[in-house]
Amino acid sequence: MKARLLFTPLAAAALLAAAVLAPTAAEATAAKACPASGLVIWAGEEPGGGTAGSVYYRIEFTNLSGATCTLSGYPKVNAVDLKGRRIGAPATHEAGKARRVTLAPGKSATATLRIVDALNFPTNQCKVTIAAGLRVSVPGGTGTKVAPLAFETCADASSKTLAVAPVAPAA
Numbered sequence: 240m241k242a243r244l245l246f247t248p249l250a251a252a253a254l255l256a257a258a259v260l261a262p263t264a265a266e267a268t269a270a271k272a273c274p275a276s277g278l279v280i281w282a283g284e285e286p287g288g289g290t291a292g293s294v295y296y297r298i299e300f301t302n303l304s305g306a307t308c309t310l311s312g313y314p315k316v317n318a319v320d321l322k323g324r325r326i327g328a329p330a331t332h333e334a335g336k337a338r339r340v341t342l343a344p345g346k347s348a349t350a351t352l353r354i355v356d357a358l359n360f361p362t363n364q365c366k367v368t369i370a371a372g373l374r375v376s377v378p379g380g381t382g383t384k385v386a387p388l389a390f391e392t393c394a395d396a397s398s399k400t401l402a403v404a405p406v407a408p409a410a
Contacts, residue, residue: 270307270341275382277304280375282352282386292359296352298375298386299409302342310348310406311339311379318370318392318401323385326370327393330401337405339379347409350378353402357391360400365393378406 278300285295300310316330333353340348357367372387392400 270309273300273302273308273310273342273377273380274304275377275380275384277302277306277308278377278380278384279303280377280384280386282373282375282388285351293353293355294390296354296388298350298352298373298403299347300342300349300377300406301347302344305344307341307343309339309341309379310377312337313403313405314350314378315374315376315383316352316401316403317374318390319372319374319385320368321371323372323374325374326368328396328399328401330403331399333402333404335404335407338407340406340408348406349409350406351404354390354392355400355402357393357398357400360393360398364395365398366395367391368394 280298280300282296282298285297298314298316300314302308313332318326320326330352333351342348352373357365368391370388370390370392372385372389374383374385376383
């Protein structure tokens with residue numbers, strides 16, 4: 240009789256745990272791609288993010304919607320002026336493994352952006368100008384947003400100053 244009484248609470252606890260965990264796993268696989276309307280996208284310099292001729296920035300995607308969503312692959316990134324018009328060439332892709340990142344509400348993912356110093360390029364191939372921000376597309380999702388960030392870039396699209404890595408979970 241004692242063994243039966245002990246087994247019943249353990250079995251009930253196991254069934255309750257399975258019932259609580261099952262929706263979480265199902266939600267993760269059923270999560271839709273993140274729309275720009277539910278994200279805050281911003282850019283900030285990486286700590287110790289400079290190298291000879293380049294500076295590294297973190298593009299962060301924070302889910303402020305009330306639903307879990309996913310990001311995957313590379314964001315499209317362009318330098319823009321104050322009116323949101325594209326300047327120069329879009330970002331190329333850095334080496335990296337593209338993967339799907341699930342964002343619960345309030346969670347973030349990042350993509351590293353390298354900006355090459357525009358003064359590294361010959362003046363006849365660059366036409367140095369100041370960008371007011373970055374137009375960033377939601378990787379694997381929908382829409383774009385502008386993240387304010389002033390930096391020197393090349394107006395000439397033949398000089399590639401931007402390179403972006405795939406999105407990854409925030410550390």
